[in-house]
Every structure is written in structure tokens, then in C-alpha cells.
Amino acid sequence: MTRSAINTGPGRVLLFLYALFAVAAGARAGVQIATKFSEAPVAYLLSAFAAVVYLVATVGFVRGDHGGRRLAMACLLIELAGVLVVGTLSLVLTSAFPDETVWSQYGRGYGFVPLALPVLGLLWLRAKPGDTPADK
Amino acid sequence: MWTPLAFAIILGSVGLGVWCLASGARGRYLNQPQYSGLLVLAAIVLVQSVVAAVRLVAGDRPSDVATFVGYLLTAALLMPAGVWMARAEPTRWGSVIAGAAALVVAVLTLRCLQVWSR
Numbered sequence: 001m002t003r004s005a006i007n008t009g010p011g012r013v014l015l016f017l018y019a020l021f022a023v024a025a026g027a028r029a030g031v032q033i034a035t036k037f038s039e040a041p042v043a044y045l046l047s048a049f050a051a052v053v054y055l056v057a058t059v060g061f062v063r064g065d066h067g068g069r070r071l072a073m074a075c076l077l078i079e080l081a082g083v084l085v086v087g088t089l090s091l092v093l094t095s096a097f098p099d100e101t102v103w104s105q106y107g108r109g110y111g112f113v114p115l116a117l118p119v120l121g122l123l124w125l126r127a128k129p130g131d132t133p134a135d136k
Numbered sequence: 137m138w139t140p141l142a143f144a145i146i147l148g149s150v151g152l153g154v155w156c157l158a159s160g161a162r163g164r165y166l167n168q169p170q171y172s173g174l175l176v177l178a179a180i181v182l183v184q185s186v187v188a189a190v191r192l193v194a195g196d197r198p199s200d201v202a203t204f205v206g207y208l209l210t211a212a213l214l215m216p217a218g219v220w221m222a223r224a225e226p227t228r229w230g231s232v233i234a235g236a237a238a239l240v241v242a243v244l245t246l247r248c249l250q251v252w253s254r
Contacts, residue, residue, distance in 0.1 A: 012225040016218065016233045020240065027206040035202055111243075 006072065006128050007064035014121050015061040021117070022058050024110075025102045026051035032099070040099035046086060050102045050114075053079050057121075073125055080118035083107055087115070137188045137252040142245050145184060149177055149242040156235030160228045174222075174234055178215035181241060185212040188248070204251045211244040 007015055029047035037044055053075050060072030087106035090097045100109050107114030152173045156166060166174070185208050191197070198204050218237025222230040 008225065009227060009229050012221060013229050013232050013236070016221050017236065019217075020214070023210060027210065028203075031202040031206055 005064050006069050006125060007061050010124055011061060011064075011128070014117070014124060015058065017113070017117060018054055018058040018061060018121075021102070021110075021114070022051055022054035025054055028102070040097070043097050043099045043101045043104070046082075046101045046103065050079070050082060053082065069125065069128075072121070076118045076121045076125070079114075080122065083114050083118065137191065137248060138184065139249065141180070141184050141187070142249050145177070145180055145245045146242045148173075148180070149238040149245070152177060153235045153238030153242065156231045156238060158235075160231035160235060163228045164231060165226050165228065166222065166231050166234055170231075170234070171219075174215065174219050174238065177238060177241065178219060181211055181215055181245075184245075185209075188252075198252045199254055200251055204248060207244050207248045207251065211241055211248065214241055214244065 005011070025047055029044055029051050032040075032044040032047065057072050057075035057079065060068040060070075060075060062068070063071070083103045083106055086101060086103035090101070090104040097104055102110060102114055106112060152170070156170055156174075159166060159170065188204075188208055192201065192205070214237055218234055222234040222237075224230075225233060
């Protein structure tokens with residue numbers, strides 16, 4: 001590990017929270033899709049998609065190397081776009097979201113953590129700009 | 137679910153969570169009482185899960201069993217996972233991980249109670 005490792009210090013807090021959200025969103029989407037998919041298919045598929053994004057981001061943080069960093073960065077950008085777009089749509093087009101997703105109303109059902117996570121994550125990755133030739 | 141135990145878990149985990157986060161904010165890793173508290177909390181959550189599992193099997197179950205089991209399992213696994221990750225990070229950030237885990241256990245236990253009584 002070089003000093004620019006993304007999975008120590010605050011990065012390990014992010015790793016923990018991403019793993020938690022992968023489990024939480026994944027379990028919720030699984031239950032919803034298995035028991036009442038027809039009620040709100042768009043919302044439940046979005047929850048499942050969010051779970052996959054959290055899971056891949058977790059893998060990126062666990063790897064912590066150059067490739068892992070890029071993986072995490074891509075997921076965090078998708079996640080930020082997702083929470084902003086879905087959060088706005090859920091307020092404007094309430095009829096399209098009869099049931100909650102992780103990202104509805106900017107993650108209000110989860111204490112706005114889904115909105116805070118990608119912002120904090122991107123700030124953290126920016127503070128740890130990856131391996132430079134001098135580190136190797 | 138045993139309601140008095142659930143309330144004890146919620147109170148204990150909020151107190152412990154805030155205490156751990158305060159240590160993190162002051163730049164400190166967990167001290168021994170905090171660490172022991174986390175282990176005790178993990179054990180009590182496990183006891184609660186066993187109580188709930190027995191009642192589920194005995195036929196005393198909420199209307200939304202799948203959701204309840206999801207919350208219950210997550211709560212049971214969260215404390216051991218949080219303690220394990222906090223140990224891997226023996227800095228102020230380990231305290232933050234432990235504090236976050238304890239606060240999430242409080243939320244999950246509250247959700248368990250709500251689903252159970254529906």
C-alpha cells in the first residue's frame with residue numbers, strides 16, 4: 001500500500017457504509033421484487049440498480065488499488081447523478097414513484113445518507129489522487 | 137421480538153454510538169469500556185434475534201415477515217461486522233465506524249419493532 005491508499009482512515013468508514021448500503025438496498029429490493037413487483041416496478045428496479053452500484057463501489061474500495069479507485073469513482077458519479085435525478089423526479093412526478101426507493105426524495109428515508117455518501121466519497125477520492133509515478 | 141429488550145437495545149446503542157462518535161471527533165480510538173460495550177451490544181442483539189426467530193417459527197409473526205427478517209438479519213450481522221472493521225482501523229476512524237454501526241443498529245431495531253407490531 002502506498003500512502004495514497006483509498007481504503008484506510010476515512011476510506012474505511014466509507015467502505016463500511018457502502019457495504020452496509022449494498023446489503024440494505026439489496027435486501028430491500030429483493031423483498032420488494034419477490035413479494036410485490038407489480039405495485040411499483042420502476043421503483044423496485046431502481047432500488048436493485050442502486051444496490052448494484054453500492055456493491056460495485058464497495059468492491060472498488062476493498063481493492064483500493066488504481067483500478068479499484070477508478071471503479072469507485074465511476075460508481076460514486078453514477079450514484080450522485082442517480083440520487084439527484086431520482087430525488088428530483090420523485091418530488092416532481094410523484095405518480096411515477098408509488099413506493100419508495102433508496103434515492104427517493106434525495107434519500108430521505110435513509111436519513112439523507114444516500115445523498116451525503118457520494119459527495120463525501122468524491123471529496124475523499126479527490127483528496128487521495130491515486131498513485132503518482134513518485135509513489136512507485 | 138421481545139419489546140423491553142428492543143427498547144434496551146435502542147437506548148444502549150444510541151448511547152454507545154454517540155459515545156464512540158464523540159471519541160472519533162476528539163481524535164481517539166475506542167477505549168476498553170467502549171470496546172466491551174460494543175461486544176455486549178452485539179451479544180444482546182444476537183439474543184434478540186434468536187428470541188424473534190423462535191417466535192417466528194412458533195407462528196407468532198408480523199404480517200410482513202420478509203421485511204422483518206431482513207431487518208433482523210442485518211441488525212444481527214451489523215455489530216460483529218462493525219467491530220471487526222473498527223479493529224482493522226485502530227485510529228479515530230475506527231471509533232467512527234463503531235459509532236455508525238451502533239446508531240444503525242438502533243434504527244434497525246426501531247424498524248423491527250414497527251414491522252413486528254403491524
